[in-house]
Amino acid sequence: MSEPLPGVGVTPLSGLGTARWYRPDERPDPESVEAAAPETERERFADAQAQAREEIETERENTAERVGEEEAAVFDAHLQFLDDPQITDGVDEAIEDGAAAEAGVARAYGSAIEQFEGMEGMMAERADDMRDIRDRLLRILSGGERMDLETLPEGTVLLAERLTPSDTAQLDPERVAGFATATGGRTSHAAIFARSLGIPAVVGVGEDLLAIDEGADVAIDATNDAVIVDPDEETRERVTTSRDIEVRSEPVETADGVEIEVAANLGTTAELDGAVDQGADGIGLYRTEFLFLDREQPPDEDEQFESYVDALEAFPDGRVVVRTLDIGGDKPIPYLDAEAEENPFLGNRGIRRSLDEDSDLFESQLRALLRTAAEGDGRLSVMFPLVSTTEELDAALDAVDAAAESLDEEGIEYERPELGVMIETPAAVMMADELASRLDFFSIGTNDLSQYVMAASRENDAVAHLHDPLHPAVLRAIHRSVEAAHDNDAWIGMCGEMAGDPSVTKLLVGLGLDELSMSAVTIPEVKAGITETDTESAEELAERALGASTKLEVRETITDSQ
Structure with missing residues (x-):
């Protein structure tokens, strides 16, 4: 058994499963995309916005039904940021200067992400919201397909550098044995969704998480704030032995x-x-x-x-x-x-x-x-x-x-x-x-x-x-x-x-x-x-x-x- 990797347990739950990496950033470099005429690139960006808006509205509705209205409210902010002129004007300026829509999105939203990451309090968390919108637009513009997190194999332990709200809202507690992220804290969107869905989760593990191999046996011990690779039998028994908790309707x-x-x-x-x-x-x-x-x-x-x-x-x-x-x-x-x-x-x-x-x-x-x-x-x-x-x-x-x-x-x-x-x-x-x-x-x-x-x-x-x-x-x-x-x-x-x-x-x-x-x-x-x-x-x-x-x-x- 490897040494436990410490993090921040955000649910009082534990689980054991097979590691599967989620790497949504594996896409072409936006700056390498050859630009068409500015008018064409603006149309491409507008079409991508329209598709993104439709996706976000659907995800908001699904999240409100599956998780709760409080968690779904984050998508309202995404809709506002999608059309925020302080950002979209930056995309338009980049296109006017000869950039493809992909490069314009990467630059404008990248600037906003950098700005929010330099802040404190709730504003710092807006960086993940901006990252979510940027990645959605770039995926749509490049014609890429989104990894379907709703149909992960049963017993998956999902590993990621970070999980955005739209990522976490897809997770099925019946399939996902737990997840761990390199970044994040107890009040990140991923943590809030994990608690609402009842999924074992440890966030903020750091760069050590990135060394875990695809397919490894991983225990998510959120009760003890740890991720354990190749757990021994004692640990396996501890994290998989679930108490038969009776639902008591009476006080x-x-x-x-x-x-x-x-x-x-x-x-x-x-x-x-x-x-x-x-x-x-x-x-x-x-x-x-x-x-x-x-x-x-x-x-x-x-x-x-x-x-x-x-x-x-x-x-x-x-x-x-x-x-x-x-x-x-x-x-x-x-x-x-x-x-x-x-x-x-x-x-x-x-x-x-x-x-x-x-x-x-x-x-x-x-x-x-x-x-x-x-x-x-x-x-x-x-x-x-x-x-x-x-x-x-x-x-x-x-x-x-x-x-x-x-x-x-x-x-x-x-x-x-x-x-x-x-x-x-x-x-x-x-x-x-x-x-x-x-x-x-x-x-x-x-x-x-x-x-x-x-x-x-x-x-x-x-x-x-x-x-x-x-x-x-x-x-x-x-x-x-x-x-x-x-x-x-x-x-x-x-x-x-x-x-x-x-x-x-x-x-x-x-x-x-x-x-x-x-x-x-x-x-x-x-x-x-x-x-x-x-x-x-x-x-x-x-x-x-x-x-x-x-x-x-x-x-x-x-x-x-x-």
């Missing part, structure tokens, strides 16, 4: 009788059936911003009401937690004309916009939610994103009162739902007692909380080692939030990626979380982990982890407890 308890709610994160009602099929107790995070995307104007109050009622009716015995509109940052909405910000994650997003320029949208959303709370048998909870101050919370609560008053005046039936906030910023952690005294619940968003506590963008591979919720500082922020909630008789959940990692379920039970919400694919294993956990030993584990001074110590503490 579960720890071994000593403490009930913990296990819910699903989703973006649209199209994902409801998948959540129910995996045994979700309810919805712990309904990302309402996806109702507002891929359209020319926002949904009205009645359309929102119908969507929220559908979610509530899917879980008549459970709880549905709806997050109010969270745009800005990595989720801009074109028709709202949001100004570009130098650092959007530290800018005007979440509740900040809802209380200011998007107040009309906030009002209609609150009215729809209050009406929904009066419908059906399920329990509706509403939470506000990125609250950092008591002033913001008080203003949001006033907006709820105003929405209720307007419905009352119109004689429209409504109920006041449970109200809570996302714990995402150090400010919210430090003010947790004051916030909890005004609320019914908290939900910890570990993705944003980790990046803000550690001052490490979740979109920047260079600081990926810092963007980890197991850093002692983040664990202590979680612990402080749990204590503040419970001291004020509020319940507290977690809806970040950490909640769906079965390897830390025991730790989260020990920290005192009342609810865990995650991608539906990991619900059965997390539920199984809860039933096997004794709260006393879990609390002892949490105490030891909170006393650790490094992430490595925390991980070793967790490993020793298993």
Whole structure:
């Protein structure tokens, strides 16, 4: 067995299969293509754009159906970049100077890729989007055929320098035993798609991955952040022995009788059936911003009401937690004309916009939610994103009162739902007692909380080692939030990626979380982990982890407890 190649495991899964390389860049040099007359080359480019647009629209539709609306939204950006005049003008200029359409595309998109790679945060990830569009156009222009990743042989371990969104969206979990890439981090498109599809994946392995031969036996051990070539029998057994995880439709308890709610994160009602099929107790995070995307104007109050009622009716015995509109940052909405910000994650997003320029949208959303709370048998909870101050919370609560008053005046039936906030910023952690005294619940968003506590963008591979919720500082922020909630008789959940990692379920039970919400694919294993956990030993584990001074110590503490 070769030495394990370290990387970043992005799914709590493992698999074993035969290596197959994906090398989409094997094509003629664009600069070597002989150019026809500029008018002909412009027509070729326009035809390629039209075909690319058709492909992207089809892939968006298929991805929304197979993976989810949140993942499919990336293709909206691809459509915008495909027609971006700042790029297409560069193609036209190259053609005017005598270049073939291939060379024009390579130069214009190559320049954009280089520009984005020099940035930080979510903008750096746009380089992969640009690369995806460039490669698609060059393939179409050259008449090349795309490798069909949907029909890979069963038991394939796919290896690639990188996987674009359109690549990863094609993968079939029934055929692909796992994949590994040389580049990428936990928040890359490939990683997000892998988690949604339930495919074992390790990214960011580096150049050592490139030495693996086609046809080699490869184990993807995402739980332990490693790729293993020619694994020995012990490793083979470990990565291929799958636990027979029962899907439990009923709520579960720890071994000593403490009930913990296990819910699903989703973006649209199209994902409801998948959540129910995996045994979700309810919805712990309904990302309402996806109702507002891929359209020319926002949904009205009645359309929102119908969507929220559908979610509530899917879980008549459970709880549905709806997050109010969270745009800005990595989720801009074109028709709202949001100004570009130098650092959007530290800018005007979440509740900040809802209380200011998007107040009309906030009002209609609150009215729809209050009406929904009066419908059906399920329990509706509403939470506000990125609250950092008591002033913001008080203003949001006033907006709820105003929405209720307007419905009352119109004689429209409504109920006041449970109200809570996302714990995402150090400010919210430090003010947790004051916030909890005004609320019914908290939900910890570990993705944003980790990046803000550690001052490490979740979109920047260079600081990926810092963007980890197991850093002692983040664990202590979680612990402080749990204590503040419970001291004020509020319940507290977690809806970040950490909640769906079965390897830390025991730790989260020990920290005192009342609810865990995650991608539906990991619900059965997390539920199984809860039933096997004794709260006393879990609390002892949490105490030891909170006393650790490094992430490595925390991980070793967790490993020793298993």
